[in-house]
Amino acid sequence: MSEALRAALLEFDGKALSYLSETSLRFKQAPDYLETLVGLAGDRAAHIDNGATWLIKDHLEKGGAQAPELVAPLLKQLTTEPSWPAALHILQSVRRVDLTGARDTAAFDAMKAYADHPRPFLRAWAMDAMWRMAHAFPDLQADARRAIGTGLNDKAASVRARARQLSKEACE
Incomplete structure (x- = not known):
């Protein structure tokens, strides 16, 4: 299945989300679907x-679960210089x-590092991901709070909005 899924993703033009939705329908029932996708996240x-x-990300947004043993390998992809859209999807999936x-x-x-990226959406979602990690690992909270503080003064409205939302969550 992994070779067939890889071949299908080779046909993706980087834009047609309808193609990805069709690809999901074709492969999502396979038992190793998510494991294969995590591996392909590094391709x-x-x-x-x-x-x-x-x-x-689409699987998770539709209520699907990610096996706990696949979370760390997915996050590890952030350290391998993925394409910016791939990094964005990983950061958006952290929540x-x-x-x-x-x-x-x-x-x-x-x-x-992504919290300082030139692309505003990467900055916003990196800050969000840091906050989620800080919830799981309290010793990371100081760095996450610093990122939120920086985000509150960011030049991009999307980053400021995400920072405000996270600030509200921090007060709850």
């Missing part, structure tokens, strides 16, 4: 990492996974 050929991470078994200092450091 830099064409738009494979972009497509694989979008499929993971939907169980992080308790995914303690990874390198992945958290990568999130901190």
Whole structure:
């Protein structure tokens, strides 16, 4: 199945989400679907990492679960210089996974680096991911709070809005 899914993702043009939805319908019933996608999240050929991470994010957004043993390998992809869309999808997925078994200092450091990325959505979602990691690992809270403080003064409205939302969560 992994070769067939990889071949399907090679056909993805990086834009047609309808193609990815069709790909999901074709492969999602396979028992190793998510495991294969996590592996393909590290494949830099064409738009494979972009497509694989979008499929993971889509699965999670539709209420699907991510096996706990696949969370750390997915987060580890942030340390391997994925395409910016793949990094965004991974960062957006962090809020939907169980992080308790995914303690990874390198992945958290990568999130901190993305919090300074030129692309505003990457900054916003890196800050969000850092906050989620800090909930699972309280010793990371100081860094996450610093990122939120920086985000409150960001030039991009999307980053400021995410920072305000996270500030409200921090007060709850």
